[in-house]
Amino acid sequence: MARGKVQMRRVENPVHRQVTFCKRRSGLLKKAKELAVLCDAEVGLVIFSAHGKLYELSTNGSMQGLIDKYMKSSRCHVEEQADGKQALESKMEVNMLKNEIDVLQKGLRYMFQGGAGRMSLDELRILENNLEVWMYHVRSAKEGILKAANKCLQEQMEMQYIVADTDPTMTNIPYPLTVQNEIYQY
Incomplete structure (x- = not known):
C-alpha cells in the first residue's frame, strides 16, 4: 500500500508535531549515517528541537x-x-x-x-595638477622650516632676556626676530 503525498506545512496539533519531529529526526539521522557509510563522506548534522534540545551527529571524529x-x-x-x-x-x-x-x-x-x-590637453592638465601638488609640498616644507627656525630664535632670545634680568650689566638686547607666514601667489 502506497502512502499519499504529505503537504508541507506546519503541523498545528502540538502532540502530532512532536511525534512527527521524533520520527523525521530519526529518519534524517539514519539517512545521514547511510550517506557517510556509502559515500565515505564526513557528515555533521545539528538539530535543535522546538524546545531547544540539541541533537547532533558527527560521523568521523x-x-x-x-x-x-x-x-x-x-x-x-x-x-x-x-x-x-x-x-x-x-x-x-x-x-x-x-x-x-x-x-x-x-x-x-x-x-x-x-x-x-x-602633449595632449589631458596630459597637460595631469602635469599641471602634479606640479601644483609638488609646489604645495615644497611650500609646506619651507613654511615648517621657517617656523622651526623662528621658534629656535625666539627661545634663544628668551634665554637672553632671562640672562639680562639676572645680570644688570646687560642693557642692549635686540628685539626677537619674527617670521611672518608668506603666501605665494602665482
Whole structure:
C-alpha cells in the first residue's frame, strides 16, 4: 500500500508535531549515517528541537573537529577570494602608476626639449595638477622650516632676556626676530 503525498506545512496539533519531529529526526539521522557509510563522506548534522534540545551527529571524529575543518575550509575560500581581489586592485594600481610615470616623463621632455614631444590637453592638465601638488609640498616644507627656525630664535632670545634680568650689566638686547607666514601667489 502506497502512502499519499504529505503537504508541507506546519503541523498545528502540538502532540502530532512532536511525534512527527521524533520520527523525521530519526529518519534524517539514519539517512545521514547511510550517506557517510556509502559515500565515505564526513557528515555533521545539528538539530535543535522546538524546545531547544540539541541533537547532533558527527560521523568521523567529533563535531568540534568537523566544525574546525569547516571553519578552516571556509576561511581559506574567503582568503582566496580576497587574494584574487587584492591582486586585481594591485594590477590596476600598477597600471595607473605606469600611466602617470609616462605622462610625467612626457612633461619633462616637453619642458626641457622645448616642446619637441607634443602633449595632449589631458596630459597637460595631469602635469599641471602634479606640479601644483609638488609646489604645495615644497611650500609646506619651507613654511615648517621657517617656523622651526623662528621658534629656535625666539627661545634663544628668551634665554637672553632671562640672562639680562639676572645680570644688570646687560642693557642692549635686540628685539626677537619674527617670521611672518608668506603666501605665494602665482
